[in-house]
Amino acid sequence: MKNVLQWSPPEGLQGAELTYTVQYFIYGQKKWLNKSECRNISRTCCDLSVETSDYEHQYYAKVKAIWETNCSKWAETGRFYPFLETQIGPPEVALSTDEKSISIVLTAPEKWKRNPEESSISMQQIYSNLKYNVSVYNAKSNKTWSQCVTNRTLVLSWLEPDTLYCVRVESFVPGPPRLARPSEKRCVRTRKDQTSALK
């Protein structure tokens, strides 16, 4: 739920000293509100996470450019609905292995926090139908397969011993498509086959 407004500089004004001012609007409320930290700024982004932290409301944002004594018209976003449109980060992935299996434990991502002291809210609490797309790569056979899971733990069985496997996991919520952000690739090697070791 970290929501950042981004824009590109207006065309044809390269070299001009441009600054920007942002306002936002809560759908159904009465007026546009200023974002003081984004008044007369030179960067082309503005973090509106605090202003849009109530994810069940809907919002608009707009930005205008100012140069010399001129200012542009407002450029306005469409209606933004964090509950349905926010990008959901990847879960935390913990792997453990033995000869022919890998155990995967997933921890749901947390909602963006205004400050570290704020209590954590798991995205699982917000989206009770949160699911995970687990993809597994076998480095020996160069093959990848994936599966969709709802629970937090998953055991991959019947694997090849002494083989490197790499896992990537993506969180998703059934419904309108959203941008996905898979986890970092985590790799682990299954143990050597003990029976062949004893011969």
Next chain:
Amino acid sequence: GLRRCLLSMDIHHIEESFQEIKKTIQAKDTFQNVTILSTLETLKSIKPLDVCCVTKNLLAFYVDKVFKDHQELNPKILRKISSIANSFLYMQKALQQCQEQKQCHCREEATNATRIIHDNYSQLEVQSAAIKSLGELDVFLAWIDKNHQGTSA
């Protein structure tokens, strides 16, 4: 509650249909300071006991009022809206069975919530009210989805 009633309806395909026309529909809604479904105050305050009745009333609101009042020239948008309307008709049939089995009781709270929505609608000119209500379908669908976890396929 409705949990046992809407067993076969997959809300997500309706959400996907709406997703394709949402930006166009919402861009036509120029009254940003007014809402029909009043996201938080009305829908969020609905108690589980009233979910079935409010769902039934809001489906009727869309089928009997919004879809009828809305005039659309763009064929692609029209196709999507009629697909959504058909899904709503299907859900209404499913709710009818619940009604017959007396599982869709309407308390005063549910009736009041529905009246607020109808009042919001009638405060706007018909076309504006219809386009605004269509633009808020994502709110209604998210509310149905959230209140009927475990019932859709």
